[in-house]
Amino acid sequence: MSSLEQATVTPTRSRLQAGSSSELRAENFSDWISLVGNRFGQLSLSTNVPRFYGSLRSTHVDETCITEISACAHRVRRVASQIEPTDAKFLKLSLLLEGRGFVAQDGRSAVLRPGDLAIYDTSRPYTFEFEDNVHVLLMVFPHHMVGMSADLLHQVTAVAIAGDRGIGKVISPFMEHLGANLDLLQGINGIRVMHSALDLITALLSSELARKKPEGDTRRAHTEKLRLYIESNLSDPDLSTARVAAAHFMSVRYLQYLFKEQGQTVSGYIRERRLERCRMDLLDPAFATQPIHLIAARWGLLDGAYFSKKFKAAYGESARQYRLRNRHDAA
Structure with missing residues (x-):
């Protein structure tokens, strides 16, 4: 042009x-x-x-x-x-x-x-x-x-x-x-x-x-199945790399390899999805009176200090600040 x-x-x-x-x-x-x-x-x-x-x-x-x-x-x-x-x-x-x-x-x-x-x-x-x-x-x-x-x-x-x-x-x-x-x-x-x-x-x-993907390449299908399993079990506090591998009859090393191919770690993916679910609940008026630590626990994050640290690292402010700011914005 x-x-x-x-x-x-x-x-x-x-x-x-x-x-x-x-x-x-x-x-x-x-x-x-x-x-x-x-x-x-x-x-x-x-x-x-x-x-x-x-x-x-x-x-x-x-x-x-x-x-x-x-x-x-x-x-x-x-x-x-x-x-x-x-x-x-x-x-x-x-x-x-x-x-x-x-x-x-x-x-x-x-x-x-x-x-x-x-x-x-x-x-x-x-x-x-x-x-x-x-x-x-x-x-x-x-x-x-x-x-x-x-x-x-x-x-x-x-x-x-x-x-x-x-x-x-x-x-x-x-x-x-x-x-x-x-x-x-x-x-x-x-x-x-x-x-x-x-x-x-x-x-x-x-x-x-x-x-x-080339015909016959099954790794992508494996990874999608693993992601679906993780998404369905985020509320389980025992969800871990070892648990995911055992549920799919594969070694931890192979599981880690599948996620590494996509530039991720299994534990990092689990953490990211849990934090995103918590962030959504913090926006939801249905959970407005629920303590933040219970929201975190609902998604398998039982350690309050760990949750607070990771939430702030991911979203740039504490979970409490995030909830209050969005409540004011909505008003």
Whole structure:
């Protein structure tokens, strides 16, 4: 795209912020830069459309942002010089509703047509180009909200995932309904819906990984079965690497090898999923009067000091501070 207008956009906010789903409009490219510049990290934007216009609606649910965008043809690039090691790490899932798109990251590229989905990572360079007028739904969420390692996620970035077959046939209309009902995604019900969406996205990406694996390679299937077992037994305080291995009649060493292939440890994965479940309960009004140590114990974390230390390391504040802050934000 030969650019008539281009700019590098530096966000005025370093993290996703709460907001409404009110529509915001841009009548020219400079206005569009101002709108996009408050979102999702430093970007370079360009267009060859002399009379550019665009609009967006977005809402924030927990740590996730959903944005519906309609705009003229333009290009979005995130280059290496714009990425700092301290930048928050987000994933972007796009659903193309109208138009034609092109996405590139990690040495791969894909053409997107209406109904197609694609995922890409803000912590590494990428390009997303819309060749004509476009209508797209964008979901942005932190890495930790998906139960997959970064190594696995890097294998499915910039891949066109068809929305008319397989699990994509479930995800695509589900996301489209989310976009059409942004105003309804409020409070704990919105958080629950969003976490269901993230579970579906994890299933979609796992399916894509399985499709890419050579025929006869069973390690991926083994690992998915192990993850499901762990997820189903997080409340068991005795859940451990040895317990998981014994339940699946394999050695601890082989179990550790399967997770190491994906850049994780078994104990680290168990801890991450338990902490995420605790974080969800801290947001839930149904547990507002339940002591924090009982919430932690509910998910197998019986040592209060250990839980407090790991929660703060994972989320940057104590569980008590997290609960109080989100209670005030909700009010």
